[in-house]
Amino acid sequence: MVVNPDIHGDSVMTHMSFQEAAEMVTLHPETRLVPPAPLPPLVLPVPLVVSVIFVLLALTPGDNACAQDLEPRAFSPVPVGLNFGLLGYGHAEGNVFFDQSLPVEDATGKLHSVTVAYLRTLNFFGATGKLGAIVPYVWGDYEGLWLGEPASASRRGFADPVVKLAVNFIGAPARTLQEWKKYHERTIVGASVLATVPIGQYDPEKLINLGSNRWAFRARLGASQHLSRWYFELMGELWAFTQNPEAFGNNTISQDPILAIQCNAIYQFKRGFWLGAGFGYGEGGQTTVSGLEKDTRQINKRFGFTLVFPINQHHSLKLNYLNSLSTAIGADFNRLGLAWQVRWGGVL
Numbered sequence: 001m002v003v004n005p006d007i008h009g010d011s012v013m014t015h016m017s018f019q020e021a022a023e024m025v026t027l028h029p030e031t032r033l034v035p036p037a038p039l040p041p042l043v044l045p046v047p048l049v050v051s052v053i054f055v056l057l058a059l060t061p062g063d064n065a066c067a068q069d070l071e072p073r074a075f076s077p078v079p080v081g082l083n084f085g086l087l088g089y090g091h092a093e094g095n096v097f098f099d100q101s102l103p104v105e106d107a108t109g110k111l112h113s114v115t116v117a118y119l120r121t122l123n124f125f126g127a128t129g130k131l132g133a134i135v136p137y138v139w140g141d142y143e144g145l146w147l148g149e150p151a152s153a154s155r156r157g158f159a160d161p162v163v164k165l166a167v168n169f170i171g172a173p174a175r176t177l178q179e180w181k182k183y184h185e186r187t188i189v190g191a192s193v194l195a196t197v198p199i200g201q202y203d204p205e206k207l208i209n210l211g212s213n214r215w216a217f218r219a220r221l222g223a224s225q226h227l228s229r230w231y232f233e234l235m236g237e238l239w240a241f242t243q244n245p246e247a248f249g250n251n252t253i254s255q256d257p258i259l260a261i262q263c264n265a266i267y268q269f270k271r272g273f274w275l276g277a278g279f280g281y282g283e284g285g286q287t288t289v290s291g292l293e294k295d296t297r298q299i300n301k302r303f304g305f306t307l308v309f310p311i312n313q314h315h316s317l318k319l320n321y322l323n324s325l326s327t328a329i330g331a332d333f334n335r336l337g338l339a340w341q342v343r344w345g346g347v348l
Helices: none
Strands: 012-015 030-034 082-097 104-124 127-146 149-158 162-173 187-196 216-227 230-241 244-247 251-255 258-270 273-284 287-289 298-310 315-327 330-345
Touching: 082 315, 104 330, 230 273
Parallel strands: none
Antiparallel strands: 012 030, 082 104, 082 330, 104 127, 127 149, 127 162, 162 187, 187 216, 216 230, 230 258, 244 251, 251 287, 258 273, 273 298, 298 315, 315 330
């Protein structure tokens, strides 16, 4: 069997897509094959939409954005008028589980990403707000068996960028750096909205795409409690998606919403130096292809940790690890990320 991930013609692919989320990166990894003979009537491989962002590291101290990802310190209060820039690298690899209607076995992937992000803290009607954007560049290789034959594919390019607005509307009034010394964090309640913008690399004649060709939106509500050196957090979120009207094979793909929750515990060694651990659970996201519902409902459990270490007043490093405890359908990936963050503005 000849493997050619770039042939258009009468080639056949398998399809899987990953939605990893800063703030969300949506990947659509598939395998394209040129079969030695016509295949049995499976006219088009069924796309499987998997809501797992690959790698999206924090924009603010303890704040990143990803679907079913873990985000310690997502609603941490920050003085207004500051700017944050971030450059991060991430690596992920593991198994991929498909819809059983597809003749795909032993599928694996190795993915990499470089993320550039910017965030501005602001006064949002008297509350602390954060407005940010993330641009990811992703490359990866995928291997597996299609109808029992080895197959592989590779892609690289820009994925869908992300924009996000977060507001702490209880317990974190807007304060400048000069006023920050008088502030004592206790209970915080906040909300955020996030959108992935469908301008990443996408070709409707291919099943391997780094862009999703659809909008994705996330609404999140969360609370944080500060006790001595500890912080305890609980968050719930809902993901919603528009249709992809130009999927491979002239199909239209839609996806049900995904509901996810997470809880985090963070220990602060000193200001800006902390270690967080969290657990997340997500369910939903069944897909429909041109009016035909597919057995692709997701049930995912994840565990991860984040370590932030300040280099000086302006710079810090963040190490992030995420482990997939169980995955019914989708990407059973483990990922590791490292990011460098710089801040400026105010009186720094």
